Amino acid sequence: MKTREMNPDWIVTARTLNTALPYLQRYAGATVVIKFGGNAMGDQDAMASFARDIVLLQQVGVHPVVVHGGGPMINDMLKRLDIQSEFVRGKRVTDAATVEVVEMVLSGRVNKRIVQAINDEGGRAVGLSGKDANMIVCDPADPALGFVGDPVEVDPTLIRQLHSANTIPVVAPIGTGRSGETYNINGDTAAGAVAGALKADRLLLLTDVAGVKDGEGNVLTQLTAAEVRQLTDDGVIAGGMIPKTETALAAMAAGVRAVVILDGRAPNACLLELFTQHGAGTLIRG
Numbered sequence: 001m002k003t004r005e006m007n008p009d010w011i012v013t014a015r016t017l018n019t020a021l022p023y024l025q026r027y028a029g030a031t032v033v034i035k036f037g038g039n040a041m042g043d044q045d046a047m048a049s050f051a052r053d054i055v056l057l058q059q060v061g062v063h064p065v066v067v068h069g070g071g072p073m074i075n076d077m078l079k080r081l082d083i084q085s086e087f088v089r090g091k092r093v094t095d096a097a098t099v100e101v102v103e104m105v106l107s108g109r110v111n112k113r114i115v116q117a118i119n120d121e122g123g124r125a126v127g128l129s130g131k132d133a134n135m136i137v138c139d140p141a142d143p144a145l146g147f148v149g150d151p152v153e154v155d156p157t158l159i160r161q162l163h164s165a166n167t168i169p170v171v172a173p174i175g176t177g178r179s180g181e182t183y184n185i186n187g188d189t190a191a192g193a194v195a196g197a198l199k200a201d202r203l204l205l206l207t208d209v210a211g212v213k214d215g216e217g218n219v220l221t222q223l224t225a226a227e228v229r230q231l232t233d234d235g236v237i238a239g240g241m242i243p244k245t246e247t248a249l250a251a252m253a254a255g256v257r258a259v260v261i262l263d264g265r266a267p268n269a270c271l272l273e274l275f276t277q278h279g280a281g282t283l284i285r286g
Contacts, residue, residue: 024275028061033067033195033202034206035187035203036069037071042072047113053268053271055122057274065169065194067194068173069187070105070106070109078098081101085098091142091145093146106129106173107172118168125167125170126168126170130175131176133155134155136174137151140177140183173185188247200256205261207244207261207264210266210281213236220282222284225249225285228248228284247259259285260280260283261281
């Protein structure tokens, strides 16, 4: 006869699942767009953990969409190919040769690595770029930057069809121009545009910081759009956080219910944000 003592860890696990139930019910059927980038992309264990979270989201009824970046991988490939980069006001000039490398890296190496990681965890993922089915049409963001695009039209039909087929879309931030050009899109900008077109319930911007911080360095857990603007005017929101908060405001203006800026390096960051009372990072809503 076998006997078993109740392990305290089992009880904690069961309690966690029990307390998550209201949030699981809350997000059943919801569309959540996740911008995946930063250092987590380069770590095999972090990639597997992220993929497992995405599969779990789908398993409990969420409709996840992953939009990714890949700047460090682009830099590595340009260096290997001995293609020099020129920068204007801190932004890379993307000429015809560079945009070919960008598309190769983002739509190829990076996109398929994420797709494979999700599939390895039991999910069913398909890799896309904004060029597929003319999903993301762009105008030049700045003529001085070359083939860097701003999304002007986003057609979410293909993403919705994939969700109907129980498939997770993984989108590379590459768009098409009005005359068939290829454009590189900032990953946060692409994620915000896709989320807006889908009228997503949540846009999660995974980054390498814990969230938006106040003047003393404390993470602000919730902000309104008006507070974001005031903090920006006051210089509290500055540097690389400005484009992220601008993406958040633009996404909400397009119909996204709320945006969260959170640390993608934290284990299970997406699950903590969606399925716990305390959440993670900074929640921005109207």
